[in-house]
Amino acid sequence: MKRETLAIADAAVFHQAEFESMPSPAALRARLPLSATAAATVAAGRQTLAEILTRRDPRLLVAIGPCSIHDIDAGLDYARRLQQLAEELSDTLFLVMRAYFEKPRTTTGWKGLINDPGMDDSFRIADGMAQARRFLLRVNEMGLPAATEVLDPISPQYLGDLVSWAAIGARTTESQVHRELSSALPMPVGFKNGTDGGVEAAVNAIVSASRPHAFLGIDAEGRAAVVRSRGNAYGHLVLRGGGGRPNYDTVSVAMAEKALVKAGLQPNIVIDCSHGNSYKRHDMQPLVLDDVVQQLCRGNRSIVGAMVESFLEAGNQPIPADLSQLRYGCSVTDACVDWATTEDMLRRAAAELREARSRRQAA
Ligand SMILES: O=C[C@H](O)[C@H](O)COP(=O)(O)O
Numbered sequence: 001m002k003r004e005t006l007a008i009a010d011a012a013v014f015h016q017a018e019f020e021s022m023p024s025p026a027a028l029r030a031r032l033p034l035s036a037t038a039a040a041t042v043a044a045g046r047q048t049l050a051e052i053l054t055r056r057d058p059r060l061l062v063a064i065g066p067c068s069i070h071d072i073d074a075g076l077d078y079a080r081r082l083q084q085l086a087e088e089l090s091d092t093l094f095l096v097m098r099a100y101f102e103k104p105r106t107t108t109g110w111k112g113l114i115n116d117p118g119m120d121d122s123f124r125i126a127d128g129m130a131q132a133r134r135f136l137l138r139v140n141e142m143g144l145p146a147a148t149e150v151l152d153p154i155s156p157q158y159l160g161d162l163v164s165w166a167a168i169g170a171r172t173t174e175s176q177v178h179r180e181l182s183s184a185l186p187m188p189v190g191f192k193n194g195t196d197g198g199v200e201a202a203v204n205a206i207v208s209a210s211r212p213h214a215f216l217g218i219d220a221e222g223r224a225a226v227v228r229s230r231g232n233a234y235g236h237l238v239l240r241g242g243g244g245r246p247n248y249d250t251v252s253v254a255m256a257e258k259a260l261v262k263a264g265l266q267p268n269i270v271i272d273c274s275h276g277n278s279y280k281r282h283d284m285q286p287l288v289l290d291d292v293v294q295q296l297c298r299g300n301r302s303i304v305g306a307m308v309e310s311f312l313e314a315g316n317q318p319i320p321a322d323l324s325q326l327r328y329g330c331s332v333t334d335a336c337v338d339w340a341t342t343e344d345m346l347r348r349a350a351a352e353l354r355e356a357r358s359r360r361q362a363a
């Protein structure tokens with residue numbers, strides 16, 4: 001492969017990069033305004049999550065949905081089903097839909113709906129951002145709160161008002177930029193353990209994000225700005241496995257709990273049933289959730305939530321050159337459990353938690 005020589009004497013700030021203007025966050029928010037119904041869902045979602053994290057709400061948070069949103073219609077089809085299931089199980093589970101538009105890649109690959117909504121390397125980012133905002137509005141208007149990964153430090157200005165729960169991913173938990181950003185975010189933020197399975201970076205991230213920071217960002221008009229944050233009081237740990245082994249077992253959870261307490265933090269843990277905890281095998285996710293529920297029924301107090309990668313169809317598919325060949329409702333990133341399995345695993349979890357609660361009340 002012929003490599004282009006970097007013109008090191010070039011006085012330009014970026015090497016032969018092209019720039020394309022984005023509409024400002026304020027302009028996009030004016031075009032797709034936060035409706036009163038969506039605002040109420042977001043406010044109630046964040047409030048419930050704060051109550052779960054402070055044990056005033058005994059329910060289990062479940063952040064569940066596709067690994068990534070690539071097809072708006074299929075995503076909304078999923079959201080409608082999930083909203084009904086959320087209502088049905090609302091006595092024990094608090095369901096928040098994964099609406100992930102930004103994918104961190106190990107090396108390369110499709111980076112999500114915002115980056116490349118056409119899935120054809122046309123990188124129409126302004127369009128992707130608008131599609132993501134429209135999708136979040138629709139989901140929240142159904143009364144279903146949304147969860148997303150915050151990857152790009154600029155995106156929250158465009159979408160943050162529609163998100164109830166945010167994740168900082170395994171690949172960015174150690175990044176100062178993401179810690180600073182989280183310190184300014186208005187929703188609870190889950191920090192994933194690193195891809196090597198270590199929890200230390202995530203624990204440090206929660207501490208860092210809980211403090212005020214001054215950092216560079218953009219304002220609502222899209223101008224570069226110094227952001228002065230107050231700190232996020234609702235940071236918590238997401239155990240997702242890694243380094244070739246899961247970490248949802250009782251010993252790993254107890255060790256993580258100790259690490260949080262030692263750092264002066266609330267022992268709040270969400271178990272990601274996918275990724276390293278399922279060896280990236282979607283069919284293992286129900287087993288992980290069953291195990292988590294058993295730990296809760298036996299009296300665990302540090303697990304406050306679970307995450308599941310789920311879509312309409314099981315598994316995943318490569319992105320074909322001819323997009324008409326895409327299978328409807330099937331992930332184009334990590335493999336997901338299908339809808340029937342989703343209903344089954346969540347109903348089973350809710351039933352077990354209900355039973356354990358009755359046993360406790362009777363004792
Ligand atoms: O959740 C999604 C993936 O695990 C993450 O984006 C990394 O994907 P990759 O290893 O296929 O790049």
Ligand SMILES: C=C(OP(=O)(O)O)C(=O)O
Pocket residue numbers: 067100103104149168169170171192240275
């Ligand atoms: C990318 C994700 O997870 P992780 O950061 O744990 O790999 C994800 O949840 O989509």
